[in-house]
Amino acid sequence: xxxxxxxxxxxxxxxxxxxxxxxxxxxxxxxxxxxxxxxxxxxxxxxxxxxxxxxxxxxxxxxxxxxxxxxxxxxxxxxxxxxxxxxxxxxxxxxxxxxxxxxxxxxxxxxxxxxxxxxxxxxxxxxxxxxxxxxxxxxxxxxxxxxxxxxxxxxxxxxxxxxxxxxxxxxxxxxxxxxxxxxxxxxxxxxxxxxxxxxxxxxxxxxxxxxxxxxxxxxxxxxxxxxxxxxxxxxxxxxxxxxxxxxxxxxxxxxxxxx
Amino acid sequence: xxxxxxxxxxxxxxxxxxxxxxxxxxxxxxxxxxxxxxxxxxxxxxxxxxxxxxxxxxxxxxxxxxxxxxxxxxxxxxxxxxxxxxxxxxxxxxxxxxxxxxxxxxxxxxxxxxxxxxxxxxxxxxxxxxxxxxxxxxxxxxxxxxxxxxxxxxxxxxxxxxxxxxxxxxxxxxxxxxxxxxxxxxxxxxxxxxxxxxxxxxxxxxxxxxxxxxxxxxxxxxxxxxxxxxxxxxxxxxxxxxxxxxxxxxxxxxxxxxxxxxxxxxxxxxxxxxxxxxxxxxxxxxxxxxxxxxxxxxxxxxxxxxxxxxxxxxxxxxxxxxxxxxxxxxxxxxxxxxxxxxxxxxxxxxxxxxxxxxxxxxxxxxxxxxxxxxxxxxxxxxxxxxxxxxxxxxxxxxxxxxxxxxxxxxxxxxxxxxxxxxxxxxxxxxxxxxxxxxxxxxxxxxxxxxxxxxxxxxxxxxxxxxxxxxxxxxxxxxxxxxxxxxxxxxxxxxxxxxxxxxxxxxxxxxxxxxxxxxxxxxxxxxxxxxxxxxxxxxxxxxxxxxxxxxxxxxxxxxxxxxxxxxxxxxxxxxxxxxxxxxxxxxxxxxxxxxxxxxxxxxxxxxxxxxxxxxxxxxxxxxxxxxxxxxxxxxxxxxxxxxxxxxxxxxxxxxxxxxxxxxxxxxxxxxxxxxxxxxxxxxxxxxxxxxxxxxxxxxxxxxxxxxxxxxxxxxxxxxxxxxxxxxxxxx
Numbered sequence: 010x011x012x013x014x015x016x017x018x019x020x021x022x023x024x025x026x027x028x029x030x031x032x033x034x035x036x037x038x039x040x041x042x043x044x045x046x047x048x049x050x051x052x053x054x055x056x057x058x059x060x061x062x063x064x065x066x067x068x069x070x071x072x073x074x075x076x077x078x079x080x081x082x083x084x085x086x087x088x089x090x091x092x093x094x095x096x097x098x099x100x101x102x103x104x105x106x107x108x109x110x111x112x113x114x115x116x117x118x119x120x121x122x123x124x125x126x127x128x129x130x131x132x133x134x135x136x137x138x139x140x141x142x143x144x145x146x147x148x149x150x151x152x153x154x155x156x157x158x159x160x161x162x163x164x165x166x167x168x169x170x171x172x173x174x175x176x177x178x179x180x181x182x183x184x185x186x187x188x189x190x191x192x193x194x195x196x197x198x199x200x201x202x203x204x205x206x207x208x209x210x211x212x213x214x215x216x217x218x219x220x221x222x223x224x225x226x227x228x229x230x231x232x233x234x235x236x237x238x239x240x241x242x243x244x245x246x247x248x249x250x251x252x253x254x255x256x257x258x259x260x261x262x263x264x265x266x267x268x
Numbered sequence: 269x270x271x272x273x274x275x276x277x278x279x280x281x282x283x284x285x286x287x288x289x290x291x292x293x294x295x296x297x298x299x300x301x302x303x304x305x306x307x308x309x310x311x312x313x314x315x316x317x318x319x320x321x322x323x324x325x326x327x328x329x330x331x332x333x334x335x336x337x338x339x340x341x342x343x344x345x346x347x348x349x350x351x352x353x354x355x356x357x358x359x360x361x362x363x364x365x366x367x368x369x370x371x372x373x374x375x376x377x378x379x380x381x382x383x384x385x386x387x388x389x390x391x392x393x394x395x396x397x398x399x400x401x402x403x404x405x406x407x408x409x410x411x412x413x414x415x416x417x418x419x420x421x422x423x424x425x426x427x428x429x430x431x432x433x434x435x436x437x438x439x440x441x442x443x444x445x446x447x448x449x450x451x452x453x454x455x456x457x458x459x460x461x462x463x464x465x466x467x468x469x470x471x472x473x474x475x476x477x478x479x480x481x482x483x484x485x486x487x488x489x490x491x492x493x494x495x496x497x498x499x500x501x502x503x504x505x506x507x508x509x510x511x512x513x514x515x516x517x518x519x520x521x522x523x524x525x526x527x528x529x530x531x532x533x534x535x536x537x538x539x540x541x542x543x544x545x546x547x548x549x550x551x552x553x554x555x556x557x558x559x560x561x562x563x564x565x566x567x568x569x570x571x572x573x574x575x576x577x578x579x580x581x582x583x584x585x586x587x588x589x590x591x592x593x594x595x596x597x598x599x600x601x602x603x604x605x606x607x608x609x610x611x612x613x614x615x616x617x618x619x620x621x622x623x624x625x626x627x628x629x630x631x632x633x634x635x636x637x638x639x640x641x642x643x644x645x646x647x648x649x650x651x652x653x654x655x656x657x658x659x660x661x662x663x664x665x666x667x668x669x670x671x672x673x674x675x676x677x678x679x680x681x682x683x684x685x686x687x688x689x690x691x692x693x694x695x696x697x698x699x700x701x702x703x704x705x706x707x708x709x710x711x712x713x714x715x716x717x718x719x720x721x722x723x724x725x726x727x728x729x730x731x732x733x734x735x736x737x738x739x740x741x742x743x744x745x746x747x748x749x750x751x752x753x754x755x756x757x758x759x760x761x762x763x764x765x766x767x768x769x770x771x772x773x774x775x776x777x778x779x780x781x782x783x784x785x786x787x788x789x790x791x792x793x794x795x796x797x798x799x800x801x802x803x804x805x806x807x808x809x810x811x812x813x814x815x816x817x818x819x820x821x822x823x824x825x826x827x828x829x830x831x832x833x834x835x836x837x838x839x840x841x842x843x844x845x846x847x848x849x850x851x852x853x854x855x856x857x858x859x860x861x862x863x864x865x866x867x868x869x870x871x872x873x874x875x876x877x878x879x880x881x882x883x884x885x886x887x888x889x890x891x892x893x894x895x896x897x898x899x900x901x902x903x904x905x906x907x908x909x910x911x912x913x914x915x916x917x918x919x920x921x922x923x924x925x926x927x928x929x930x931x932x933x934x935x936x937x938x939x940x941x942x943x944x945x946x947x948x949x950x951x952x953x954x955x956x957x958x959x960x961x962x963x964x965x966x967x968x969x970x971x972x973x974x975x976x977x978x979x980x981x982x983x984x985x986x987x988x989x990x991x992x993x994x995x996x997x998x
Contacts, residue, residue, distance in 0.1 A: 180692070181739025214687045215634055215680065217802075220849040221743060238743035240793065243680065243690025266688050 040069055040115075046145030049136040050075050051084070053145040056115065061149045063122050064156030065173045065188055069115035070106065070132055085109050085135040086116040089144075090128050101128075102169060102190035102198035104230060109137060121171045121190065121198075125153040158249075158261035167192040168201065170249060170261050173232070178239055178267045185237040187225055187249065200231025204258070207250040210237050214244060225249075239267040291334060291355050295363030297326040297341055306367050309343035310829075314350070318913055321873065323826060331876075333916070335958040341365045352487070390951065390965060390991050391452040392499065392506065392527075394479060398447065402833075402867040402885050403462050404477075405902045408979040409441075409797075410577040411502055411532045411986070412545040413448035417978065418462055419837075419865060420887050420901045421474030424785040425812075429469055429478040431566070432611060432651050433593055434670045438619040438643035440694045440787065440794045441580055447479060449570045449589045449617075451525040451549045453495075453508045456482045462867075463835055464760055464778035464816045467724040468666065468706050471758040471780030473814045473839050473863065483564060484521035484553040488512045490998075497963075497993030501986045502532035502544065514555075521553040531576070534984035535973030542576035542583060542625060561598035567591065579981030580797055581633060582621040582641065591615040607655040614648045629683065633800065636683045643676035643695065660713070666706040674698045674786060675734075678793070692793055696737015698786045702728040718764040726756040728783050732790045732807070740792050741807060744854065748807035752789070756781035756811055774820040784809040788843055788855045796845070797980050798899070799938035801853040803845055810857050813840040828880075830870030837863040842891065844899075844936050858893040882908040891936060899937035903929035903944070903977055920951040920965075929977045940982070945974035947985075961995040 040056040047053060056069040068088060072081040087105045091098060101123050106116035122128060128151050133144040156172040169190045175183040185208065190198040206225045211218040225235030239245055245267055250260040297309040311328045312319025314337075322328040330339075332353065341349045346367035353363065391397060395414045398404050406414035407422060418426050428446045429435070435446045457480040461468070469476040491512040498505055506527040513520050530544040549570045556563045568591040575584040593613040600606050622640035629636055649670030656663040676694035704726040711719045731751040732738055741748050758780030766772045784806075787794065791805040818835040842861040845853035869883035884906035889898030909922035924947040932939035951965035971988035979985065 179739060180736055181741075181743045212690070214637065214682045214684065215690070217851050218849070219743065220852055240740065240743055241680070241690050241692035242688075244688045 043068075043149060044147035046132075046147060047075055047143075048132065048145040049084075049134040049141040049143035050139050051081055051134055051136050051143075052078070053132050053134060055130070055132060055145075055147055060152060061120075061122060061128070062152040063125050063154035065119060065121050065171045067117065067119050069117050071111070071115055072134065072136070074138075080111075080114060081136065081138060082111055083109055083137040084116070085137070086118070087133045088118050088120055089131040089133060090120045090122065091131070092124065092126065092128055097195065099123075099195040100198065102171070102188070102200070104200075121157060121169060121188065122151045122154075123157055123159075123169065125151050127151075155264060158263060160251075160259040160261050162251075162258035163256045164253070164258060168251070168258065169198065170251065172247075172263050172265075175237070175265075178237075178245070178265050180239050180242055180267060182221075183237050183239060185223075185225055185235045185247075187233050189231045189233065189251065202227050202229075202231055204233070204251045204253055206233055206235070207252075208235055208237060209248040209250075210239065211246050211248070212241070212243055213246050242267045291332050293330045293332050293337075293339070293353055293358075293363060295328055295365055297322050297328065297343065297365045297367060299346070300366045300368045306343050306346060309341055309346075309365075309367065311339060311341050311365075314338040314340050318918070320876070321824075321826060321828070333955060333958060339365075341367065343367055390963065390967070390993070392497070392504070394447045394450050394452055394455055394458075397452065397455065397458055398460075398477070400907075401458070401460055402869050402883050403865070403887075404460065405900075405976075405978050407442075407900065408976060408983055408985070409443065409579050409981075410545075410575065410983070411529065411540075411543045412547070412572070412575050412577075413443060413445055415442055415445040416447055416477060417900055418460070418474040418477065419835075419863060420889050420898060421472065421863075422900065424782065424788060424843075425472035426474035427469035427472055427476040429476065430568075430591060431481055431593060431595075431613075432469075432478060433591065433613040433615065434647055434649055434672070435589070435591060435615050436617065436645040436647055436672050436674060438617040438645045438674070438676070439584070439587070439621065440641070440643055440676045440791060441577075441582070441621070441797075443575070443577060443580070443584050443621065444587050444589075444617065444619055447477070448572070448587075449549070449568060449591060450479045450481060451508070451523070451551075451570075453493075453510050453523050453525060454481045454549075454551045454568070456480050463818060463837065464758065464780045464814055465722075465762055465776045465818060467722050467758045467760060467778070467780055468708075470704075470726070471724065471756060471782050471814060473782070473812070473816070473837055481551070481566065481568075482510075482521065482523075482553075483566065484514070484519035484555040485512060486514045486517075486519050486555065486557065488519075489514050493995065493997035495993055495995040497991060499529070499989055499991045501967075501989035502529040504529035517557040519553075519555040521551075521555075523549075523551045525549040533987045535968065535971050535987040537971070537987060538973070538984070540578050540984065543578050545572060545575040547572040547575075558596075560600050561596060564593075564595045564597070566593050566595075576625075579979065579983040581626070581631070581795060582623045582639065583625055584619060584621045586620045587618070589615065589617045605654045605656055607653075609651075609653040611651040612648075613650070614646075616647075617645045619643045633795070634680070638681040638683075639678055640681070641676065641678040641694070643674070645672060645674045647672045661709060661711040664706075664708040664710075666708075667704070668706070669703040670701075672698075672700040672702075672786075674700075693734060693737045693740060694792050694794060695787070695790060696732055696734035696740065696792070698737075698790050699731045699733065700728060700786050701730075702726065716766045720760075720762045720764070722758075722760045722762075722778075724756075724758045724780070726758075726781075726783070727754070728756070729753045730786055730789060737790070737792070741790065741805070744804050744848075745807060750807065752807065754783045754811060756783050770824045772822040772824075774818075774822075776816075776818045776820075778814075778816045778818075780814050780816075782812040782814065784811070784843060784855075796853075796937075799845070799853075799936070800851075801845065801847075802851055804848070804852065804854045806855045809843060809855060810841045812843055812857075814838070815840075827874060828870060828872035831868070833867040835863075835865055839863070842893075844891065844894075858891055860892045861889065861898055862892060863887065863889045863898070877913045879911040879913070880908070881911070882906070888931070891933070894935050896935050897931040897933050899933035899939055900978055901929070901931065901933075903927045903942065916955045918953045920949075922949045922951075923947070924949070926974075926976070942975055942977040945972055945976075945985075947972060947974070959997050963993045963995075964991065966990050 045054045052073040054071040090101045102121040104119040106118045171188045173186040189201045219238040219240045223236035225233035247263040297306040309322040459478040462475040494509045510523040527547045570589040572587045595611040598608045652667040680690040760778030762776035794803045816837045820833040822831040839861045841857040865887040867885040871881040904927040907924045912919045928944040930941045948969040949967045967989040
């Protein structure tokens, strides 16, 4: 009987090892590793859907026990991007992972890089297993991009409107999503909700627009979703007007090429 | 007196003094079976159309030119009859012509015969035959390939066929109506069915036009004809040649046509730039007699290049068509199914157009952008027909089917090299499969009363297959049906009553359905220069339903005849464009539209050498939902002509009158009123011998500057046009 318990225990241990040995890359091979370091007794691995570029970047943090290599599943993770310039230092809009448990092995978050260049990104970790706080610092080379448009609103605030989708616009109806943040100070860019948006896609070279577009409306965390209709391939301009309940705040334009 | 008037008078004088010469043909026209005389039958010479009417007892006398001649005998209520009269065999013989009782003349058969019009008009293209018919008008986009409309209806509401074949245009801008592919030297007959009285080819409210082509014949062991012509208004030069070689059981016919024209001049001498064209057309026909049947094969190759369309944004750089048909006909008189005919066919149409010759920097629509376009259609089909003679009647059955594929695209190339090239699919790989059964029954009551019923059932499956094409449509419609299937039914009843030898009346009632065309369903960004909007198809369109009532009255008398037709048509689910957003329209069903009209025509021969003809029509159309007139409704119009036959010379003076059209479709088509105009034409034709004919004349004699109501972009009509042509044959 004792031998039987030993065998069952070993078998359970094998299955447990098998589960914990499944790395995040195996869960989603589409993510590419951007950097790795150590913080709070854990190996911190930073993944992205793509190489970082100006615009909305989904980032994924995986944590492994720094000694056993086992995946951690109880921690708080937050991101802190920083751009250090000769005359100033500023942060960027951030969406930190919610909760303390990973989703499919990752703590998902996002950063809106506002400009290209060398960004300093700190990943703060509170390892609940050891109750240790720490952070890992990474340098990310952010490529140029055109998905972030900046406008000074009629209220004097600086707004950042970031096109999230469509990433690869196609002829026909496309889901359109934009994130809107506002600069409180150089280190704080909260999401802005409650705005009303008016979207007007046009082909400047043709002088026409398209019908049946759906103006984006707020979902959560400053994300607004709508639909845009590209009636043909070519160069398009999307004029996005944004307004609060009181004022028309401004208009930004996104240029994109539809395939 | 101006120089042009001097010329006109001189030509008339020449015509009047030219001497007459020929043989006299005497005969009688009788009814098959009973042998009763057929009064007032029209007996005419082919191809000239010169002729006389039989008297009340069916007797006639006709002076024919020397040599063998071809005669055609026509009478209301009887099948047309053609025969050869050879003086070596028949001179001094009394000719008896036996006419078979009719099918009800629901169609008008316009006999053309090797490019020669019976009405002495100058035939440059097939549309020249069509435009002279009551109820038929032409939509003009350039000086080439005018689009026929019948009773104000075109496109999907008119079934335009070639020898019963379905041929689909490839150009989404309607530059290539099917009629462009049949040259007049190959046109034997235009079978014109106005409205829905005859549903053989479908249920469109306009009707059907079948262009019946000339075929190889065993009657001509060796025949050769050639014609060369010139027109001054466009500097048009043309050449036509036709030959027929026949043995005992087989025959071969070849034809070739070449045309080249520069920019045409409107009235007042104003040259319309970018309106020239070049065109070549060839046709090969082969006939093999096989016992009681015969096998025919025909192939048409048509190619046009550098065709200018001044009222459109683009010009056609090249348009090609290949039409192939194989037909087997079995005639077994007296058998149950005495007449059986099978036809299989295939055709391809390709069309390239662009605006590389235009100054795109100054235009309002899509400035600073070239827009080359390509379109193609591929069609295969069959038609099986059989006739069954029953006691007192005739049953005709036709089974038809076709498969069509269509594709059209457009690229948009900016003059600014930093702007990406844009692309769209006007027709994204569209397929259409259709099957139809048509049953016609004619019942003869006492030889004076005939009932004809006509039923058609049609099934069609359409599909839009291309992924990009589907995405395009998803930008306009929520959850559209990309593979719709439809059934369309139709039926008509016509009663013909000849209550006196000179009087005949016809009344007809029909109800039919029309399935939306593939363009109305799946077309994408089709620019309509008529109203300046881009049209997009609507996959959810319902069928149009048409209800039509028609009455016709005909009167024959010893020296002529006249007819009067009145009709009313109600279209439910009327398909038309509706504003969708700035610059865009989509097709949708409107609750209904009404059409009423009157058509009148007649001819009168006060003497042997003089014939008068007249015709006129009026059409009133209204979109009941929009409470405005329907688009493309021609104004009140009339035409009359005087024909003098002086021996070998025929002279014709004709006048065409069009009233002002103020009932215009402003919402649906941004139409503007069009002014009235009158044209005078003068024509002469001289047959110097049996083999030699010379034609000359002048159209729009007074060089009127005019715009027809159906001209797109207010394109003016042709100015004064002198023409000269010579035909030689053996």
